[in-house]
Amino acid sequence: MMKVLIVGGNGLIGGAIAKASADAGRDVYVVGRSVPADASSKVHYIQGNWYEDAFAADAIKDGFDVIVDALVFNEEQMRRTARIVDGHCKQLIYISTDSVYEHPASDLSEDQPICDENVKWKYGIDKRKAELYLQMHGGEYSFSWTIIRPTVTFGLTRIPVGFAGKRNTFDLCARMLADKPVIRFDDSKTKHAMCHDSIFGAAVDALFMNESAFGKAYHISDDEAYTYGEVFEAIEIALGCEGKFVFLPPDVLKKDYPELYEDMIYDKN
Helix, strand or coil: CCEEEEECCCCHHHHHHHHHHHHCCCEEEEEECCCCCCCCCCEEEEECCCCCHHHHHHHCCCCEEEEEECCCCCHHHHHHHHHHHCCCEEEEEEECCHHHCCCCCCCCCCCCCCCHHHCCCHHHHHHHHHHHHHHHHHHHCCCEEEEEEECEEEECCECCCCCCCCCCCHHHHHHHHCCCEEEECCCCCCCEEEEEHHHHHHHHHCCCCCHHHCCEEEEECCCCEECHHHHHHHHHHHHCCCCEEEECCHHHHHHHCHHHHHHHHHHHC
């Protein structure tokens, strides 16, 4: 049985991979600071702080076929993960982001070269530097590697909207049900790549110990793209109420809320 460790497996992305892998019959271990309330009986949970070297070394000491790291956000963290897991796994999968691509863009392919000068958002820049480290130095380690670039991913714990609470998009639903205004920034024509977490998890699981995936980067998205208008229509139908929407021009966001602007333009657009 394939033995898999998912670092950061309690979040939406990591949790989707853990579920898909457990359903596929893998021996799945999840590292997280806590054990979720809805913990699966199919998954082994290792509770602790992955960023502590002693804990991380102990967590991987028995070895794994695949280690998935969803907690690498910059080059320094990538160097650390590579050092710690070296000799303890056959394949390292790094969860990057589609923010390494130029935004806005359409019909992207992993075969198209990435122009690093066109990556504007710090989050995307840091993730890209971690990618480059793996691409340039991955051959120095005992494991094979694969890079995953998720798009906007949604599921039971997250709605695919651009502008909502940082940790809980369902506060947007609460506002709509209370007839409170909801901020939107989108236009009526722009379509957005999105992906349900079950599709994402199954796609990642299919790359486990897949030799054709070694040394490759994959962008995982659904087959369809949607406008946020279509998304909000679906939300209104599900809630049984009409939204009171306030459209905020992007230049207002850029002036008054630069961090939110970058999140919207380089991740949600």
